[in-house]
Amino acid sequence: MARQKQAPKINGSTKPMVEVNDLYKSFGDKPILKGVTFNVYPGEILGLVGKSGCGKSTILKILCGLLEPDSGSIRMHSDEVGLVFQGSALLNSYTVKENLAIALRRRKLSRKEQERVIAEKLELVGLRGFEDKYPTQLSGGQQKRTSFARAIVNDPKIIFYDEPTTGLDPVISTVIEDYMNELEDRLNAASIVVTHQLSTWTRTADRVLLMHDGRIEWEGTPDEALISSNPYIQQFAYAKREGPLLDSTI
Amino acid sequence: MVSSVRSRNGIFRPVDILVEQFGKACQLLGQCLILLFHTLKYIVRGEIDWREVWRQSYKIGVESCIVVSLTALFTGFAMSLQISRELVLFGADTAIGGVVSLALVREIGPITAGIMVAGRVGSSVAAELTTMMITEQIDALKVMRVDPVQFLVVPRFVAAMLMMPALTVYAMALGLIAGIFIAYTAANVPAATFLDSVKQTILDRDFGTHFLKAWTNAILIIVISCAIGLRTRGGAEDVGIATTRTIVWTMTMLFVCNYIITAVTYAPR
Known part of the structure; x- marks a missing residue:
């Protein structure tokens, strides 16, 4: 389960490649994003996880220019962007x-x-x-x-992956995850991977953001996620039925 | 749509339906005008993918030939039979060629080819673009910074503008052949007499109207089908809805515009 690649060297002087600041987005009366802020650094794969409908794919669409945010700002320090679609x-x-x-x-x-x-x-x-x-x-x-x-x-400097392993068998998923790590090593790009698959975010991500109800509820490394006592990431990582992730809907 | 109007008040309200349809028509008109503006902008700038135009010309022109042939031929047969029968009664059998050709050049040629291309190409373009929307292929183009209008609409538009006049002339020619055959077999009018009558009756401006109608049909078919296709979202059911909407609107607008052009060019002075 542990990651098989080397973590990127990020220190105080490293400039982020993607800067997302206080992003809000609603569809009709329904708020989807309620003030999301994060950065992604060169050579880093950021895992964006959470249950369906929490706003993960909306963030990717906003970053790719397919949707306009209601408020907030995005700064991307490269014009070369690649997106791997779910389908x-x-x-x-x-x-x-x-x-x-x-x-x-x-x-x-x-x-x-x-x-x-x-x-x-x-x-x-x-x-x-x-x-x-x-x-x-x-x-x-x-x-x-x-x-x-x-x-x-x-040769993009920013790559987005929208559910890259959903619908694939475990062996092909592993192959795809290996490609993601290999590409990261070659291109030194800043990447965001939106996924539900435990194997995908634990094997590829350097840092994980757990989203719930339009907000970031937890942030840490995949290893920290597996031992964290935070109820949100605990429930998500171990696919538990009981916990705060289902409280608002079921 | 009808059911939503019914369920709101519990009773059937045709006026509400008309108002709703009018609103949708205005919305579609606006979308079509914006799309047409963007398409013409690329054409004026010369940003045309000629390889794709060639591919679309084959799809629109060559692959529509059989269906246009059959329709034009049998419309020609039926129309010539009716005209021959009536003119023979009045002893005007030498005018058969003129009357048949007038109908073919001014109305039947453009409208027959227009209807068949609208049915075959318009529906297929709407279905293709809607599917591309639903499966995120259009989003993929936008992420690659390729404008879907330039990539998908412009080649289809140019191909239709090239192919529609060819198809209408082809439909007219087949209709004339059908007319010659019927005039000879039903009214015993020789082909030479038929063609003499055609030459004496058809004016240059008739061909002008013929091509004007062909180009108008081409614009209507491509702009309406692309506007509907590029605006539809949802699932598999929406592909069917978009296709039906395209056929209904394109056919309606073909007949409306056909009348407007006829009224403007042949109005009694």
Whole structure:
């Protein structure tokens, strides 16, 4: 269960890559985020965990510019952002190669250079030889890996993962988690992983934020999470039925 | 929608339905105008993916040929049969070609191709874009900083503008062939006489109206289907709802705009 990678070196002089300050967001009358504040540093994977509907994916959508916050501020110190979607979100009428090429469009590379970059990224996720396949011809794990390759094709300095292992079997989940750690080592990016899967946040995250009811209820390392006496993280980490996470809804 | 109006008051209120539909129509009109503005902005700037235009032209033009052929051919047969029968009664069988061609160039060609493309392409575009919305493919494009309007709408728009006139001319030509066949078999009018009548009747401005209708149909089909597709959220059920909405609105607007163009270009002076 313990993490298999080296923790990033973060000290007082390290500048955060992502700064989220006092974020609020409501859908209609329903408040989803109630003042969320956190930073993510280069080389760090931040695990954003919590039960369904607590606002984790909303934060990612706001960070990616897909939603506007009601108030609060976001500062991202890089324009290069990659997002791995929960459902892969590959364009079904385009091949694997074309899906990656779409992400490269604005760089206006020569055809030769574009093919080199695509081959390099597909090699990284173990999908060489799948260039001309359509997403529907790939397995769930292969689709997820293609989504990884697309997210990192521009060598982003910030990567977001939205439930990267949900719906995958434990073996493929482990493979995906290994890719996340490997990418982190190679790119030294600041990453946020939104997940429910215990194995994913314990194996990949350097720091974990537990969200509940639109707020951050607990923060610490995965190792601390497993021994913490905080009732929220205790209930979440050990999937207990009794505890504060279900009080407001059941 | 009807059920919501009913349940609110316990009774069926057609006026409420009309008001609700009017509101939705205004909303759709606004979305279509904004989408059209953004699409034209990219076209004016020359930011067009010609490879994708080629791919969409094949889908819109070539793959619609069979269905347009069958519709145009049988509409031509039925219309020519009716016209031949009436004109023969009045001894005006040499005018069959002129009357048939007038109907084909001014109305039947554009409207037949328009309806078939709306049914085949409009519904497929709406279903495709709605599915892309639901499965976060559009969000993926936005994260990659690719504008969905430039990437998805512009190529379809340009392809439709190129292919619709071709399809309407094709529908008109097939209708004429059907007319020649019926005029010969039902009224014993030779093909040469039929074509002479066509030449004497059809004016240049008829072709102008023909192409104006074809381009209007192309704009309506692509803009309405894309506006609905790019605005729909939800689940699998919403794909069906979006497709039905597209067909209903596109067909209605095809007939409305067809009449407006006819009224403007052929109004008695």
